[in-house]
Amino acid sequence: MTSATPEAAPFEGPPAVVGDGRELYAWLKRMRREAPVWIDPASGSCHVLRHADALRVLSEPAVFSSDFSSLAPPPEPGLPNFAEASLSVTDPPRHGQLRKLISQAFTPRTVAGLEPRIQAVTTELLDSIAERTDFDLVEELSGPLPVVVIAELLGIPSSDREMFRRWAEYLLPPSDEVTAGEFLEGGYAKTRAAELTEMADYLLSHVQDRRTTPRDDLLSRLAAAEADGERLTDKQMVNFSAFLLLAGHLTTTLFMSNALLSFAETPGTLTEIRKDPSLIPGALDEVLRYRPPVSFLYRLTREDTRIGEVDVPAGRIVVTWLLSANRDEVQFPDPDRFDPHRAPTGHLTFSHGIHFCLGAPLARMESSIVLNALLTRYRTITLGTPTYHQRPDIYGVTSLPVSVEPR
Numbered sequence: 001m002t003s004a005t006p007e008a009a010p011f012e013g014p015p016a017v018v019g020d021g022r023e024l025y026a027w028l029k030r031m032r033r034e035a036p037v038w039i040d041p042a043s044g045s046c047h048v049l050r051h052a053d054a055l056r057v058l059s060e061p062a063v064f065s066s067d068f069s070s071l072a073p074p075p076e077p078g079l080p081n082f083a084e085a086s087l088s089v090t091d092p093p094r095h096g097q098l099r100k101l102i103s104q105a106f107t108p109r110t111v112a113g114l115e116p117r118i119q120a121v122t123t124e125l126l127d128s129i130a131e132r133t134d135f136d137l138v139e140e141l142s143g144p145l146p147v148v149v150i151a152e153l154l155g156i157p158s159s160d161r162e163m164f165r166r167w168a169e170y171l172l173p174p175s176d177e178v179t180a181g182e183f184l185e186g187g188y189a190k191t192r193a194a195e196l197t198e199m200a201d202y203l204l205s206h207v208q209d210r211r212t213t214p215r216d217d218l219l220s221r222l223a224a225a226e227a228d229g230e231r232l233t234d235k236q237m238v239n240f241s242a243f244l245l246l247a248g249h250l251t252t253t254l255f256m257s258n259a260l261l262s263f264a265e266t267p268g269t270l271t272e273i274r275k276d277p278s279l280i281p282g283a284l285d286e287v288l289r290y291r292p293p294v295s296f297l298y299r300l301t302r303e304d305t306r307i308g309e310v311d312v313p314a315g316r317i318v319v320t321w322l323l324s325a326n327r328d329e330v331q332f333p334d335p336d337r338f339d340p341h342r343a344p345t346g347h348l349t350f351s352h353g354i355h356f357c358l359g360a361p362l363a364r365m366e367s368s369i370v371l372n373a374l375l376t377r378y379r380t381i382t383l384g385t386p387t388y389h390q391r392p393d394i395y396g397v398t399s400l401p402v403s404v405e406p407r
C-alpha cells in the first residue's frame with residue numbers, strides 16, 4: 001500500500017472559533033470525511049478526527065506520549081514548574097506509580113463525601129440571588145461552584161476562595177494571549193511568574209501544615225498515601241493541587257452551562273427531566289458527548305507510526321479531536337442531534353485509557369446537583385443569548401443569561 005502524501009493535501013487548518021463554533025464543527029465534519037488523519041503542513045502537527053483513531057491514540061501511551069518536556073526549554077530557576085511530576089504529563093511506568101498514590105487519597109468515597117457540601121454551597125449561591133429573576137448562570141453558579149468544591153476537597157479555607165478563583169484563571173491562559181506551542185513549551189509561566197509563585201507558596205504552606213496536623217481533607221490523605229514504599233513529596237502535592245484547580249474548574253463550569261444549552265435545543269427535555277429525575281444521569285452523559293468541554297488532547301509521537309492511512313514521524317504533536325470523535329457518525333448515529341435518551345457509549349470527553357479523568361464522578365455529581373437545584377427552585381428557566389469562548393481548545397460559554405420564574 002502506498003502511503004498518502006498528507007503534506008500535499010489541499011486543506012486549511014481549523015478555522016478560528018466565532019460565535020457558537022459552527023464553522024469549526026463544519027471543518028471537523030469535512031475533515032472526518034476527507035482527511036481523517038491530517039498533517040498540517042504549516043505546523044507539522046497531526047490532526048486526528050475519527051473516533052476509532054482517537055481511541056487508539058489515547059490507548060497507546062507507548063507510542064503517543066503525554067510528556068512534552070522534550071519540547072520545553074529547561075525550567076527557569078526560581079519559577080514554579082507545575083508540569084514537573086504532574087500526573088497528566090507523565091508516561092508509564094511513572095504515571096502508574098503516581099496514579100496509584102493519588103488514587104489512594106482521591107477515592108470514590110472522598111467524592112461521595114463531598115455531596116452534602118456541594119448541596120449546601122449550591123443552596124448558598126442560589127439563596128444569594130433569591131430576589132432576582134434574571135442572572136448570569138456562569139457568574140452566579142456554574143463559575144464559582146467548581147472552585148469552591150476543589151477548595152473544599154483540598155481543605156483550603158473558604159475565606160481564600162476568591163484568591164483561589166483568581167489563580168484558576170491565571171492557570172488557563174487566554175488563547176489570544178498565548179499560542180499552544182508557547183504554552184506547551186512553558187513560556188507562559190514567565191508572564192505570570194508572580195501569581196504562580198504566590199500560588200505555589202500558598203499551597204506549599206497548606207501541604208506542610210497537613211504533614212504535621214492531618215485533617216479530614218484530600219491534602220492530608222495525599223500526605224499519608226503510600227504505595228510501593230513511596231510517598232508524595234511536597235512538590236508533587238503542590239503540583240497535583242494546582243493541577244486539580246486547572247483540570248476541575250473550567251471544565252465543570254462549561255459542563256453545567258453546556259447542559260442547559262443542550263436541553264434548550266430539544267424542547268420538552270427539561271419538562272421530561274423535571275417529571276422523572278432518574279433521567280438526569282443519562283441526559284448529562286449525552287451532554288458530555290454532544291458538547292465536550294475539552295475540544296482536543298495533545299499527544300507526542302515517540303516513534304514513527306501510522307495512523308489510519310497516514311505515516312506520522314516521531315516527534316510530532318498529535319491533536320486528538322474529542323469534539324470530532326464524539327460526533328463521528330460511525331460511532332454515534334445521527335451525531336449532530338442532541339438526544340437525551342441516547343445513552344451514548346464510548347464518548348471520549350473524559351479521555352480514555354490510563355489518563356481517564358480522575359474527577360469524572362465529581363463533575364457528574366456537581367452537575368447533577370446543580371440541575372436538580374435549578375429544577376426544584378424554578379418553575380421555568382428561559383435562556384438568553386449566550387457568549388461563547390472564542391478559542392479552539394475548550395468548548396462552551398463565558399456567559400449564559402437566564403430568566404427564571406421561582407416556584
Ligand code: HEM
Nearest residue numbers: 087088247248251252255293349350351355357358359363
Ligand atoms: C466535565 C468536567 C471535566 C472534564 C470534561 C474533564 C476532562 C478530562 C480529560 C479529557 C482528561 C484526560 C487528559 C488526557 O488524557 O491527557 C482529564 C484528566 C484529569 N482530570 Fe478531568 N475533567 C473534568 C473534571 C475534573 C474534575 C472535577 C477533576 C478533579 C477535581 C478532574 C481531575 C482530573 C485529573 C486528576 C486528571 C488526570 C488523570 C491522569 O492523567 O491520570 N477533572 N480530565
